[in-house]
Amino acid sequence: MTNLAPEAVDSAASTDRDGAPPPETGARAGRAALLERRSVQIAAEAVVSVAAALLLTLLCTRISVNPLNRIGQVSGLAKIQLYAAFLGLPLLAVLVYTAYRGAALRHRLVQRLVCGAIAGLATGVVAGGVVVALRGTPWPLGGQEGDPSQLIHMATSILDDKGLPGVYPPLFPGLIALWAQLNYGGIGGEGFALHDLQIFFTAVAGPMSYLAWRLMLRPFWALAVAVPSVLVFLDPIRPYSHVTMIILVPLLAACLRELRRAGELSTRSVLLRGAGFGVIFGVLFLYYSGWYLWSAPGIFVLTLFLFPWRGGGRAVRRTLLFVGTTVGLAGAIGSPLLYQIAKEGATTPDRYAYIVNYVDPAYVLGWLSDRSGQETYHTWPQAGEMAGQTGFALLLVAAVGIGIGVGLRSLVVRVAAAVLVGAWLMRFYYASHMAHDQMVQLYPRTTWIIMYCLIILAVTGLMAATDRGRGWAERSFRSVGRTEAAGPVVPARGVRQLAAGLVCALALFATMGASWSVDRYMPQNEKTNTMGIDAWRAHNIKKQDGSCPKFAPVKSETPQRPCADPIVKDWEAEPDKKTLHCAGVSTEDWPVVCGRIAPWVTQK
Incomplete structure (x- = not known):
């Protein structure tokens, strides 16, 4: 690993030009020793990252604009940037100061915390933008149409004790059902629960990504992978899907690292590590399983190459124990979904084509x-x-x-x-x-x-x-x-100064990229057929009291048409029509794209 953002600092580097630091005594020495503990630093890094994301999201609830006109959207995006700067600039100032004037050990801790905070602020901007886009409506992005409608109906099925929703991973619909039961009275509140979970999981996507990469990389490099990835791939409509992909890859790398050294560990340590990875992989599988399919071939072959075939009997036995524990426990936790896939997987083909x-x-x-x-x-x-x-x-x-x-x-x-x-x-x-x-x-x-x-x-x-x-x-x-x-x-100090400057550059990219990311979801009329129609739809459904949302466009554009009524129904699998459905294609272009005339023409 590179020394651009070093984890270990030697004694010469810690003194720099100022000579040896004065010895700590009493309570101050106790606090210093506590902060040097690895477990404390890891916990602080995680807490700061999540707190930065949630605090910025909470501040954005104070933004008062009409999200359905473009001027209001621009003002809202600008206010989010001011909040991000208010939280981020002091952190960057401390980072740069300690890079130039502080002791190496102190700067190392500051760097960890600042990198974690930047990761949180990056997706805090996106979550704050979703808060602005949905201001005045309790409904989620997508309203009651598309994938959000399917998630709502799955949650309804769970609340109705109808079992698992087909071959779809059940954990997130289960969270929707649980949150609806706790906060919105159960059935009928699934859409409002999805609204809350979209914002929350969008906010914590950055910390989740960064902390997963910290298993393998130093703070700067973990941030360099996590921030671009989460901003490019994050989809607030389904914030669980792509985040699973982002954290799965570093977790696979960390698991294979433990596999390589399993022969050097005790049986107890092998079992504990295997169980830990098994629980994580099993839960992630129930959260979103698709990325396991695409990752499986390469990881299977790589595992065969990394397995210590010639490491001796002890190494082989310990490695097999690690693999068996990991796979067995992951399979046990994911068994409800594995059963559904084995039972119904062959009868649920995907025939939806688009651009x-x-x-x-x-x-x-x-x-x-x-x-x-x-x-x-x-x-x-x-x-x-x-x-x-x-x-x-x-x-x-x-x-x-x-x-x-x-x-x-x-x-x-x-x-x-x-x-x-x-x-x-x-x-x-x-x-x-x-x-x-x-x-x-x-x-x-x-x-x-x-x-x-x-x-x-x-x-x-x-x-x-x-x-x-x-x-x-x-x-x-x-x-x-x-x-x-x-x-x-x-010089070590020069390396720290360069790393601090690059963290500042990543922070600037994070705010710019996050603003671009969420701007795509700002409400736009359905005629535009853009990603903004999902927020637009959320403003056109009645609230719990039967009134339209505050900024519902139907109130001014078509007063004779009321907002849509909430739809409450159980999830049902769509019948298989045996042929591709080519979405986003005009009627006259169906023969050119799909090789047949549009189905609605044949039905006339």
Whole structure:
């Protein structure tokens, strides 16, 4: 790992130019010793990250604008930035100050806390934007249509004691049902519960991502992976889906790290570690299971390579015990969903196609939802300068090459590369069978995990190149006569100052990227067919007292039409029509895109 954001600080670095720090005595020494404990630092890092996210989200409840007009939306976005600056700038000031004037040990703790806070503020901006977009309505993004309607109906089925909702992971619908029961009187309150959970889980997505990566990377590099990933992939409508993907990859890397050293551990330690990972993987599987499918081929092959086949009987037995405990406990916890998949999986094919199914399947650096606005597969994605690839694509691929070339010894690089290859092959397998089988099988979702792995490889490539470069400089100067007594070629204080500046740059990117992310969800009329229609729909459903939301557009645009009534019903699986449904395609274009006339034409 690189020393750009070092975890360990030697005694020479801690004194810098000021000589040895004065010895601590009494209560002050006790506090210093407490802060140096690893468990305390980890807990503080987690608490600060989550607190920053929730505090910023809470502040955004004070923003008073009309979210259905663009001027109100812009003012709301600007207010969120002011709140983020109010919370973030003092933290960055302390970070820079300790980088220039503080002791190394103190700066190291400050850096951990500030990086955690920046991760929380990043998704706090997104959650705060959702608060603004839904101001005046208790309904969630999406209202009662699309995926939110399915989640609401699943929660209703759970409250009605109708069992698990098909092959869909039951944990999040179960949370909706539980929150509705606790806060909104049970049946009828599922939509209001989803509203709350969308905001909460959007807010904590940044801390979850950052803390997962802290299992494998130092603070700066964990932030460098977590912030871009969570802002690019986070979907506040379903905040549980992509966050599961983001935290699954570092957890897989951490699990394989324990697998490699299982032979050195005691039986008790192996069992405890295996049980810990088994519980986490089992719960995540119930939270959202799709990413296990795309990750499984690569991780299975990589596990075979990492298994200590020649490590001796003791190592093999301990490793098998670790694997058995992890897989067995994860399977036991995930068994309700595994049973449903085994029972109904073959009878629930995915036949829903949209714009990403109509474009070149080798394009994996962007996507559109079925709310694609005016874009079609003729206009999106725009071709880049080099064989259709953009400058960003070329830079990303170059960084990926560096990551594989100089960082392949890193377990993070190996896991990301293995997941990428496995998902890539499965993507093209399902896409190549789409026309014959008339099934999509969710293969566009591999776009997200492939791009995520590319981001991981690019960041770890920069990390490895920095580490190698510093080591090369040290060796080069030693070879021409520089002695160790002269100190390191690259001073520790200079490294800390550079890291502090880069954290500031990441913080600036986080606020800009988060504002872009949530701006897409600001309410827009359904005629626009953009992502903003989900917030628009939430403002057009009656509240519990039967009145329209405060800013409901129907009150001024069409007074003769009331807001929609809440829909309360159990979840039902849609019948399989045996053919693709090509969404986002005009009636006259159905034969060109889907190879047949539109179904509503045949029904006339």
